[in-house]
Amino acid sequence: MEQNIIVSVDVVLFTLSEGQLKIVLLRRERDPYAGQLALPGGYIHADKDRDSLASAERVLLNKTGLVSPYLEQLYTFSGGVRDPRGWSLSVAYYALVHESLLVPDAELRFELWPVAAVPDLPFDHNRIVDHAAKRLRDKSTYTSLPCHLLPELFTLTELQQTYEHILGVALDKSVFRRKLPELDFLEAVPDAIRQGKHRPAQLYRLRPDRRLTIFDKPV
Amino acid sequence: MEQNIIVSVDVVLFTLSEGQLKIVLLRRERDPYAGQLALPGGYIHADKDRDSLASAERVLLNKTGLVSPYLEQLYTFSGGVRDPRGWSLSVAYYALVHESLLVPDAELRFELWPVAAVPDLPFDHNRIVDHAAKRLRDKSTYTSLPCHLLPELFTLTELQQTYEHILGVALDKSVFRRKLPELDFLEAVPDAIRQGKHRPAQLYRLRPDRRLTIFDKPV
DNA sequence: GTTTGTTAGTTTCATATTACCACTAACAAA
DNA sequence: TTTGTTAGTGGTAATATGAAACTAACAAAC
Known part of the structure; x- marks a missing residue:
């Protein structure tokens, strides 16, 4: 055929x-x-x-x-x-x-x-x-997808900015950071710190077993 | 080739x-x-x-x-x-x-x-x-998709039960009904009433211009 | 050293939303 | 008139959210 x-x-x-x-x-x-x-x-x-x-x-x-x-x-x-x-x-x-x-x-x-x-x-x-x-x-809006646009290690501010760039809206820092721990798809990397002329920032990475986490509510 | x-x-x-x-x-x-x-x-x-x-x-x-x-x-x-x-x-x-x-x-x-x-x-x-x-x-969980499993006219209780069957969870009647009007994908059909040995129920249908409505939060 | 600028990260609190449950309404049948 | 049953609404305590103020930790300037 x-x-x-x-x-x-x-x-x-x-x-x-x-x-x-x-x-x-x-x-x-x-x-x-x-x-x-x-x-x-x-x-x-x-x-x-x-x-x-x-x-x-x-x-x-x-x-x-x-x-x-x-x-x-x-x-x-x-x-x-x-x-x-x-x-x-x-x-x-x-x-x-x-x-x-x-x-x-x-x-x-x-x-x-x-x-x-x-x-x-x-x-x-x-x-x-x-x-x-x-x-x-x-x-x-409802998954951890934007993590894959970042380097392996990133700060929470960088992650928030990535969401903001993709979604085209400003997110509240405090709300964003409160949600992350319970969504449980990131892990803080021990001793990995981003330096600058300001307070240093903890670096995180996507948990290796969580390529894509689906949230039950939008970010 | x-x-x-x-x-x-x-x-x-x-x-x-x-x-x-x-x-x-x-x-x-x-x-x-x-x-x-x-x-x-x-x-x-x-x-x-x-x-x-x-x-x-x-x-x-x-x-x-x-x-x-x-x-x-x-x-x-x-x-x-x-x-x-x-x-x-x-x-x-x-x-x-x-x-x-x-x-x-x-x-x-x-x-x-x-x-x-x-x-x-x-x-x-x-x-x-x-x-x-x-x-x-x-x-x-976040769209009007289940409407398409119903007949053209249906009651709000039937719609809620359809969501419950698909999702496998019980929904609260009061919450469900409060959300529907603002999601704005249904229209009450005038004079269409489902009778029974109890209070009659208003019949609704999917708005013809809204085959699929996406909610910004889960039902 | 001390101050200043900058970004990290937390706390507070008023307001909005939700979950839960009780309530009233309207019919048929007894 | 009462009873049973489902339709549909209201009230409230608990929770989540949004906005802003607050503290923390560094480098650089002085």
């Missing part, structure tokens, strides 16, 4: 840079749309990919050098008009990394674009980006 | 029957697993389906006779081991209907099985069912 469906994955890779939520775009090497900015993506290879998650991991590794960032399936986009080559289906993923892991490389020439000012993209990639940004915002 | 990937859709169709959450299963007409109970599903037809949602609608219509129930994409399952025919990808959907729309038919021989006691299913269909049940429960 011949279905004639092009099956691929696309990844929306988020990071926080200069206080803005940004995504990774790269110039397509091949037609269609060669030379244009687009999401990292590629065909699913039935012979070497265990499943579509493995395809997304492979795409991320090949195109950005990332090994195992937070990566989650977003939505599947499909239809006859989204790709000029024919009826296609793309399993979209989104990923979160701290900026420092996005090392510029002569080989891998990716660009960071603010989510608020993404250029026109080929295929239905703008729709995918919008969908991913909405998911990130929605899910950040 | 030949990818050799089997692309299909599967649908988890929920209904509330005898106070239990149940799903529709049907006996497969073809191999593999002919004669076994499985989820309604089928190939995506690139020539006639606009997108995978249209495929899911077609499958629902052909296998259950349903026209336009609440239908939403769930997750995409893929890999080389889930289908004996080879590397496959299935876009799973879930749907909600009131029991009365599931009319038994000599042609369409589907069965209702309680979510709590689903038999062993072929492919990874048990995993899909678990995923769908979790989504339904999670999403019901």
Whole structure:
């Protein structure tokens, strides 16, 4: 049986840079749309990919050098008009990394674009980006997701600012800090202190067994 | 380019029957697993389906006779081991209907099985069912989703009981009723009253422009 | 040393929200 | 008229929240 469906994955890779939520775009090497900015993506290879998650991991590794960032399936986009080559289906993923892991490389020439000012993209990639940004915002209101945009160790103030950047609202410091202990997804790192010209701050990390904690109320 | 990937859709169709959450299963007409109970599903037809949602609608219509129930994409399952025919990808959907729309038919021989006691299913269909049940429960805590398991007109007590059945917890009547008006997704139907051997109850319906309302706090 | 600036982190308290339970309302049937 | 049953509302103590003031700990300036 011949279905004639092009099956691929696309990844929306988020990071926080200069206080803005940004995504990774790269110039397509091949037609269609060669030379244009687009999401990292590629065909699913039935012979070497265990499943579509493995395809997304492979795409991320090949195109950005990332090994195992937070990566989650977003939505599947499909239809006859989204790709000029024919009826296609793309399993979209989104990923979160701290900026420092996005090392510029002569080989891998990716660009960071603010989510608020993404250029026109080929295929239905703008729709995918919008969908991913909405998911990130929605899910950040009631989960520990924003932790994955931070470095391994971070202060509570940095975490609060990350929530604020994603959600676009100011949070109350006192309320934020009262909630954290009972949500129980962070651990203070002994002797790890962020210094500055002011009172030093305790550093925390995500508990290794808690990649994603779901709250029963919004932050 | 030949990818050799089997692309299909599967649908988890929920209904509330005898106070239990149940799903529709049907006996497969073809191999593999002919004669076994499985989820309604089928190939995506690139020539006639606009997108995978249209495929899911077609499958629902052909296998259950349903026209336009609440239908939403769930997750995409893929890999080389889930289908004996080879590397496959299935876009799973879930749907909600009131029991009365599931009319038994000599042609369409589907069965209702309680979510709590689903038999062993072929492919990874048990995993899909678990995923769908979790989504339904999670999403019901903070949206108007459960309305779609009710008939067009229903009482507030029936709505509360629907939430309670899905969530598995008892809700406070007074709190429940105080919240509803400000969430603003219901409308009282004038002169529509449910009678009984007791005080009659006002009937409500989902506002036509509000298929799914997302709450900012859990019910 | 002492002061100043800055950010970390806690406490206070008035107000808003919630959980719990009691109450009243309206019908049918006895 | 009474009883049973479910519909629908109100009151209150406990809890959570939001806003702000407060204390803590450092570096740098003086």
